[in-house]
């Protein structure tokens with residue numbers, strides 16, 4: 001069965017995260033009073049656009065999100081959003097299908113690889129047929145020296161590890177407000193880490209941003225599969241944090257039949273991007289582990305009840321973490337506590353931080369509130385003491 005015959009469940013969750021993230025991301029960028037009101041969506045491994053079973057692939061998700069956002073803007077009488085969508089697909093046959101799927105949405109070509117629509121005047125789509133490396137390098141080369149790309153989000157969804165060199169991400173992340181969602185093909189990376197072929201080992205090392213793979217392969221040699229995964233995730237995360245300008249990295253594990261197939265890494269410099277992605281990922285796995293397992297998902301028929309019980313436990317846990325972090329400190333703002341939740345805990349802010357504070361207030365361990373008019377409310381600017 002070919003990849004595009006049917007969208008498999010575990011790939012569907014990857015695309016669902018992309019779909020749930022794209023519109024709120026565009027809203028945040030474009031409706032920002034101080035921002036440029038323009039944004040760029042990049043899909044480096046776009047595929048055909050639609051699977052044979054009718055499900056949408058990443059480029060169509062991006063285009064339809066842009067169209068929805070454009071319609072919302074017109075309805076709300078906001079100025080028309082400038083949305084650029086740069087797509088790339090290396091296989092010529094796939095690229096042909098992609099183009100006809102774009103045309104079906106009413107976009108026409110103006111100049112061989114440029115598409116626009118009279119109904120969506122400020123959406124511009126570019127479709128390239130290059131390797132990912134050439135594609136991204138060309139985008140970055142087009143930036144005038146001293147300038148930056150407009151705010152951009154780049155989705156990277158390869159089949160393996162050989163075409164996503166780390167140095168490209170490093171260069172891309174030099175741009176202001178640039179974000180990545182990388183589908184890290186864990187299964188192959190893990191399997192080939194000790195491959196006898198040096199070329200393959202070099203590709204993995206390039207992909208992970210390592211000088212040499214030897215150290216990592218020695219480190220994971222006799223470990224259990226869970227420990228191996230932990231080390232591989234930690235290595236990739238710390239390379240991103242240490243070697244690029246990104247500030248926040250979160251990952252989401254995607255399993256098929258109980259085994260990790262791929263890991264989505266979200267990489268950003270912007271705390272609002274982190275906030276949005278944590279909320280999006282959380283919706284796809286409310287157990288707090290940020291894992292999707294196609295097998296389990298099917299048997300969890302009573303998922304909602306399980307979650308409503310678990311959520312209370314999570315909020316209690318967060319309240320303990322907040323208390324431990326601020327014990328004895330005075331005049332702590334709600335904004336600081338939210339930032340702590342976001343960066344230091346596994347939880348999203350919405351529906352977690354305030355209920356956790358409520359528990360602490362009921363216990364009497366936070367007090368002396370300033371800047372609020374009623375008990376157990378924490379409007380922006382509220383200050384509190386921790387005993």
Ligand SMILES: C[S@@+](CC[C@H](N)C(=O)[O-])C[C@H]1O[C@@H](n2cnc3c(N)ncnc32)[C@H](O)[C@@H]1O
Nearest residue numbers: 045046047057058090091131132157158159163
């Ligand atoms: C996992 S699929 C992408 C699926 C797509 N994102 C979706 O949601 O439907 C990977 C795609 O990358 C293409 N591809 C393979 N090697 C490539 C390379 N070096 N550069 C760009 N595209 C490549 C393949 O032809 C394939 O269509």
